[in-house]
Amino acid sequence: MPGRANRLTARAMAHTASQPPTLDHETLYTAFTARIDAALAALEWEAALPAGCERGAVSLEPPRDPSHGDLSTNAAMVLAKQAKTSPRALAEKIVAKLAGDPLVTSAEIAGPGFINLRLADANWLNELTAIERLGVDYGRSTKGAGRRVNIEYVSANPTGPMHMGHCRGAVVGDALAALLEFAGHQVVREYYINDAGAQVATLARSVHLRYREALGEAIGAMPEGLYPGDYLIPVGQALATEWGDRYAAAPESEWLDLFRQRAVAAMMDMIRADLALLGIRHDVFASEAELQRAGKPEAAEAWLRQHDLVYDGVLEAPKGKTPEDWEPVELPLFRSTRFGDDQDRPIRKSDGSWTYFGADLAYHMQKAQGADELIDIWGADHAGTVKRIKAAVAALAEGQGRAIPFDVKLVQMVQLLRHGEPVKMSKRSGTFVTLAEVVEEVGRDVVRFTMLTRKPEAQMEFDFAKVVEASKDNPVFYVQYAHARIRSTLRKAAPEGLAPSADGLDRLGADELALVKLAAQFPRSVEAAAEAREPHRIAFYLYDLAAAFHAFWNMGNDDPAKRILTGDRALSEARLFLADQIGQVLRNGLALLGVEAVEEL
């Protein structure tokens, strides 16, 4: 298993129901974080620091300038105020505690109060054996403490195949889920199917036309307002085969429910297949229609009325451009203004049926029952509804007297360009670039990595032609190439009887050590990315690691003595060991992103 695991096994693990992490992997960064913690605790004990002082801002990082040392902490600067002393004076005390540590070769105070530590090289080389020992688990963290996180993403309306507008949220959500799992959370991946509204009724009517078409009727062009896409043709055909002309002339009331169910089922099969192309699988598909049949919105309304959070009232006319047909109506309103929204929000329409928000509110309450934290990944076009749904969860938290952390991450639009021309996407007109097309054209790994090399809350351009034509500009190849190089070297070494070995690690020099130091940052990178909920940080970390490896490799171009495979057997095996472990870190990181760690290009 060590060294042999690939992204398939890693992802398979990620998708099994996660168990509370029990592994306590001591890696270099976690070990030193603990040591600094201990030093600060000792100072609290000696009353040099106030008891129970806030230490959340204390960090341990590699200094930007390597000449400053191996590790750097801001502890003294962050805590000086609480200790009512100067940063440098406090730093003296912390240094006194750390200097005695046998692993530390020097501890210095620098600048405004940084504490810079140097470690014996053996500490870093040990990290390589830690990587080998932990294998696919290197970087796994217990920081999430088994907290149950429900993450809802994609949730595209079941009215057609997935298009590129859905893609970014899907990839970001999936990578975030894997990241949180790796960082010690119990993760449930959820998809909310909006199968109860007017859109799916429209879908059913569109399918009914395709059904009549399949029976031989000429339907002409799809009427305005119906879904024109060809993807509904097979759905109509299947219904024709199953039911003959039974519903061809029947009134809508006789077939609407049936057609809606069949259409939604077919669309969800299609969407699941699209998601599978990206390697995405959800644990739970929650149906709005089922939610309503189960009476969840009624229960939510009753609970909210009990807490005086729903009342019957009349909304003011919308600001700005007032719709022509606007008229005041009394509706059951949720007091979202009490929790920071701009306006109270109706949970039912005037005909008594549930609004989208009314059902969604009940849905979030349901999700919150089985989770400690909620995360929604939404498209930026839903930004306007964030406040109300956050208000709903806040109301629930208040009513239950427990904290329910709830993040809505807004994923900004992707502007798809083809040869410089913006490609317009609209489901209704039937002109959209499907996700399947893009994956087929540029590949899953390119799509995923590209979506993850930008922070999600910034708009991005996906220049189609550029991605296809100039593949070398794509960071994903750069990272994969580093991994492929490592694997290729190992393959080349094997017939010569050379195998990775930790025996001669002391032969490694400064160039190798720099690489090790970067690899050793993976666990801390995982924790930071999970904490910030920003999977893109992993992508950038991997790019840096790959760049460092390529640089190391290229030294061998000028100086054969610096190649991994040299005439020196022991040195070669030590360098193979190093390369093998760098490969392991690349695999672990790529697994989090759902990008394949290829054996060769």
Add this chain to the structure above:
RNA sequence: GCGCCCGUAGCUCAGCAGGAUAGAGCAUCGGAUUCCUAAUCCGGGGGCCACAGGUUCGAAUCCUGUCGGGCGCACCA
């Protein structure tokens, strides 16, 4: 009019919950190929971190305002 997101090199973007001298790729200029894969690497030039205030030991990062771009502002989904 209001709300949310964004504004960092010519372009595309990072900047690790406030840290040390602002980073990478592309583009541009100058170099490297008897090489374990050049799908690569090394070096140069290029910045008022949109602008103006504020908070503090310290701000690209936090707060306020202005300007610019995007998204949204129904009982839609």
